[in-house]
Amino acid sequence: MEDGLYNYRCMTRHRYTGETRQSNSARLIVSDPTNSAPHILDSFERREVMASHRVELPCKASGHPAPKYRWLKDNRPLEPDTRFRQSVTGLLIERAQPSDTGTYVCEVWNGYGNAEVVGRLLVKEPLKVLVSPQKVKGSVGSQVSLSCGVTGSEEYQLSWYRNGELIYPSNSVRMTGQNRENLVMAGMAKSDGGAYQCFARHGKMSAQDLVQVILEGQKVQYFDIDK
Template structure:
């Protein structure tokens, strides 16, 4: 039979607790024969009595006190030896202390507000709330949560004032004062809310916040939910400083020399010590069309190629025409080709390139135009070769039905 000294599977660790809490430690070991357990505190055997419960490797102390502090050992042993797991238990004890004190809370009219009460204390203190000299009586609108936070629902001007949280344990007591102000809700308007511009133009967005006169406002601009970096984007974006009136503050965002990439959602966030409000506007940018989709050669003859493609973005200006271009080993780059029909209008997605040369390898691409200008070309089609020239037959010197002679002349047409 296998025989072995015990080995730890689970050990105890140093622990720090508030007085009044419950300590639960467990140590576990394996060995042959199975080990037994005993507990030692400050060098003396520890047994179950009063608040202390010991069941093999499990130690429970209910409502720990300062006298429970010390060094603990769990001993696992069999006839081949003993092993020890050591840990220190520290019991914290301090009267309540608040940092900082007092606190100032600014709430928004009609919104919920929470006043926190979080003293440092051990054992955990008993908490009471007062307003002036009277204890706060919970009702449908005012309640004390489990974490001792005082919550006021649908706050009004009548809720303004001083609220006192008192914390008390057997070591002492302390009070914290929360000064509550209730202010009018801020309103923010971003104008224009939707604007269309053409590539190269400039536009100004104006963000106006109406707020309580006692509060300062901080603004931040966003583009597609991301903060605008005015240093990095300074050539296109300019932050125009705050204009402060009696109850309003206004900032402007200038967007100059606009590119297509500047289209999107622009947001203005206004923030006071009472609340935060976000407003958003949409900027549409008109520009030349985007590149059409993949060009496919549907059919090829000796002098024609039937092409199809998919529409690209019109960038808020309808596509008026398509231009078909071809490239071959004998051309100087891309050349516009004749088409059937001519012109190829913006509502079409296929056309035929005509008057091509026989037995030549071509690539094709399509370019879209609108009232703003001509966009980037599509990606080239796959390379295809036109077919060989078709022979033309002309009758000559061959006897016909009238008895005359005709000659059969065969020639090759080359476009």
């Protein structure tokens, strides 16, 4: 390293008087890099992105010699895709798709060791809600079961409404499932007929769907909810 063969000084000059001063000399010592195992500098545990948007999964490491990188998704080497690009700071994914959701591993290694970054990517779609069955006809005293399917997010809050009024669990009303997505009503009274809505919310996103439960000639009513 030729820069290490010379002595260096700092010289200053006064703007108005022209007087100059000089520091003591110093020598720059340039040494070869120390061999070292990779050390993670930037990582991630979870990323969320809307479908069709761009996202970066950070993975950057130091080490000497310069470490190499390899990405895996759900424990398999990442399939070649023109939307995926390894950058100096991580993995760039263009136009993210719901199928890109999964657990990603960034493997980093050189001749002196290895390290890894593990994180989960969730590609979200707009919330969609579908209640089934879409139309229910029954009689007084019967049992009615409705199911609410939600897509677009793994996490959401769910509420049930009858004719615009929030439904609460009771002796005759049960809500089952991890997010109360199943509504089971026993001993239906004639007043229990009408419009049933499932309303889902996640952050700023929301969606709903409606079905009609008709009991013994009851008139169909329509309601809209904006909670």
